[in-house]
Amino acid sequence: MDTTALLQDKLVELELKANQARQLLIETLLEAGSGHSAGPLGMTDIFTAFYFYILKHDPKNPDWVDRDRLILSNGHICPIRYVSMAMAGYFPIEELKTLRKINSRLQGHPHRSALPGVETTSGPLGEGLSQGIGIALAAKLDKKNYQVYVLASDGEHQEGNTWEAAMFAGKHKLNNLTLVIDRNNIQIDGFTENVMPLEPLKEKYLSFGWEVLEVDGNNIEAFINTVKEARGIFEKPVCIIAHTIPGMGVSFMEKDFTWHGKPPNKEEAQKALTQLRTLQGRIQSEHQ
Amino acid sequence: MLNPDLKLNEKLFDEDVESLATRDGFGQALVELGEKNPNVVVLTADLSESTRTDGFEKKFPERFFEVGVAEQNMAAIAAGLGTSGKMAFISSYATFSPGKNWETIRTTIVYNQANVKVAGHHSGIMTGPDGATHQATEDIAITRVWPGIEVYVPCDAIEAKKATLESAKINGPAYLRFTRDKTPIITTKETPFNKNKVQTFWISENPQATIFACGYMLYFALLAAKNLESQGINVLVANVSTIKPADEESIVELSKKTGKVITVEDHQITGGLGGMIAEILAKKSPTPMEFIGLKDTFAESGNWKDLLKKYEMDEKAIEKAVENIINK
Numbered sequence: 001m002d003t004t005a006l007l008q009d010k011l012v013e014l015e016l017k018a019n020q021a022r023q024l025l026i027e028t029l030l031e032a033g034s035g036h037s038a039g040p041l042g043m044t045d046i047f048t049a050f051y052f053y054i055l056k057h058d059p060k061n062p063d064w065v066d067r068d069r070l071i072l073s074n075g076h077i078c079p080i081r082y083v084s085m086a087m088a089g090y091f092p093i094e095e096l097k098t099l100r101k102i103n104s105r106l107q108g109h110p111h112r113s114a115l116p117g118v119e120t121t122s123g124p125l126g127e128g129l130s131q132g133i134g135i136a137l138a139a140k141l142d143k144k145n146y147q148v149y150v151l152a153s154d155g156e157h158q159e160g161n162t163w164e165a166a167m168f169a170g171k172h173k174l175n176n177l178t179l180v181i182d183r184n185n186i187q188i189d190g191f192t193e194n195v196m197p198l199e200p201l202k203e204k205y206l207s208f209g210w211e212v213l214e215v216d217g218n219n220i221e222a223f224i225n226t227v228k229e230a231r232g233i234f235e236k237p238v239c240i241i242a243h244t245i246p247g248m249g250v251s252f253m254e255k256d257f258t259w260h261g262k263p264p265n266k267e268e269a270q271k272a273l274t275q276l277r278t279l280q281g282r283i284q285s286e287h288q
Numbered sequence: 289m290l291n292p293d294l295k296l297n298e299k300l301f302d303e304d305v306e307s308l309a310t311r312d313g314f315g316q317a318l319v320e321l322g323e324k325n326p327n328v329v330v331l332t333a334d335l336s337e338s339t340r341t342d343g344f345e346k347k348f349p350e351r352f353f354e355v356g357v358a359e360q361n362m363a364a365i366a367a368g369l370g371t372s373g374k375m376a377f378i379s380s381y382a383t384f385s386p387g388k389n390w391e392t393i394r395t396t397i398v399y400n401q402a403n404v405k406v407a408g409h410h411s412g413i414m415t416g417p418d419g420a421t422h423q424a425t426e427d428i429a430i431t432r433v434w435p436g437i438e439v440y441v442p443c444d445a446i447e448a449k450k451a452t453l454e455s456a457k458i459n460g461p462a463y464l465r466f467t468r469d470k471t472p473i474i475t476t477k478e479t480p481f482n483k484n485k486v487q488t489f490w491i492s493e494n495p496q497a498t499i500f501a502c503g504y505m506l507y508f509a510l511l512a513a514k515n516l517e518s519q520g521i522n523v524l525v526a527n528v529s530t531i532k533p534a535d536e537e538s539i540v541e542l543s544k545k546t547g548k549v550i551t552v553e554d555h556q557i558t559g560g561l562g563g564m565i566a567e568i569l570a571k572k573s574p575t576p577m578e579f580i581g582l583k584d585t586f587a588e589s590g591n592w593k594d595l596l597k598k599y600e601m602d603e604k605a606i607e608k609a610v611e612n613i614i615n616k
Binding site for chain 2: 136
């Protein structure tokens with residue numbers, strides 16, 4: 001990751017990439033006919049920041065031993081990971097059309113053995129932070145300098161396993177581990193604070209021996225700067241609470257938990273794409 | 289008689305037969321593996337001494353991880369290590385691991401094909417006084433059902449060591465089943481061990497029934513065979529130390545020799561060794577069977593030898609099952 005300030009041109013490039021990713025995401029979900037919409041849209045800016053700026057990685061050599069590891073704990077938002085990977089060159093964009101279909105490498109929830117680069121098999125919630133810890137421990141044992149980033153949902157903090165992992169990382173002061181929580185406040189059955197309150201989330205992590213940073217997860221520049229700040233903390237693991245808007249970029253999906261677990265139909269997709277293309281034009285004209 | 293080709297313990301039926309717990313064989317193997325392979329790591333969930341990982345811990349503290357009472361976390365951390373060039377052994381009581389953390393192991397270790405070996409201790413009603421909460425009697429069933437895992441049930445401490453070393457030869461998941469108390473040493477260092485081979489430990493002329501046994505219960509099967517021989521009843525006793533991969537060829541061949549089969553295990557009779565043998569024979573050579581094991585019930589606290597008697601799993605029960613099946 002470049003540690004100098006983000007150049008305006010780079011930022012515009014990233015914002016346009018995120019916009020393109022959202023369009024591809026809508027098309028991919030429409031083609032798949034099932035899957036999750038709100039989470040992936042909300043996390044598009046963060047995935048864009050990772051794949052096109054933060055990560056030390058090589059799409060043509062996904063098993064490169066010194067690569068940074070990006071672990072997706074809440075596997076159900078994998079469509080945005082697949083879109084980002086395809087855009088980064090891990091596999092052809094055309095292959096996105098196979099999502100959730102027979103004989104595809106793009107399983108409905110990601111599978112490590114099926115697709116190089118997804119790092120872990122995930123979907124059942126609350127297991128990603130622990131796996132990230134194992135990978136971070138391996139890095140320490142091997143004296144490797146790669147960074148382990150774990151992306152987790154807020155809802156999966158209702159799983160006990162998440163807190164078992166939080167305790168362990170605090171005990172071992174794993175400074176090569178960064179957790180990014182997608183704080184979008186929704187889960188399948190409703191708003192997290194109604195289903196099973198998570199707050200005060202920040203204080204919980206602080207009390208488990210972590211450093212906690214908060215950021216607007218839909219602001220690419222702010223997010224990148226927060227990750228930079230996190231990398232400067234060497235005493236303990238860092239948790240970044242990224243406040244995101246579920247369904248971000250598509251007005252009728254934003255902040256509506258009913259879009260957690262369903263894809264758009266044809267008309268809805270068309271409407272979404274029209275909005276996103278308008279946004280694309282706006283980003284381009286604003287920076288011309 | 290004991291199969292002379294297998295170089296078994298000649299003093300097996302002596303009163304002062306040497307005894308050791310299978311978990312001790314596991315502990316010895318861990319230290320040996322740690323010395324040979326710098327990538328071997330061990331994790332435990334607050335059960336270091338009783339699952340015999342303390343020897344490894346003392347010798348290789350930097351490669352030993354105490355996760356506390358958190359079996360799901362232990363499994364998934366091991367998965368991360370096992371997909372990053374390490375070979376991780378996780379060790380706890382089988383009711384908790386692979387019991388409590390079953391889905392975590394399924395997803396992050398087995399489906400993920402991580403190089404992790406799950407050591408399940410205190411299996412069977414032999415766990416005794418602790419009661420049924422701590423007696424794992426379903427662990428074979430819930431592990432052998434997974435695609436792509438090896439399942440070992442060693443018969444004594446020596447075989448436990450060999451099975452642990454064998455599991456380390458593959459870059460993938462394995463389940464190793466161990467028991468708490470000292471049990472007779474059946475094999476010797478010279479006894480061959482092959483994960484793909486079911487070996488006949490007791491041979492006889494014109495056998496009338498074939499006994500398949502796993503774990504320490506093999507000793508009681510052999511004891512039953514010896515007692516039956518004195519009554520003029522001849523049987524074969526085979527050691528199924530590897531539930532998966534299953535040596536279907538030998539199992540069918542040994543069953544065909546007598547046409548009567550008895551399975552013996554300290555586990556529920558459904559889904560364990562009995563289930564496994566029944567599945568193979570139903571498909572390839574249907575054979576009348578008797579099942580020795582826990583019969584769809586939880587056991588209770590007590591001295592394990594008393595429990596074996598109460599739940600009709602001791603050598604007398606095995607002898608009775610043989611008599612039943614040959615008189616059918």
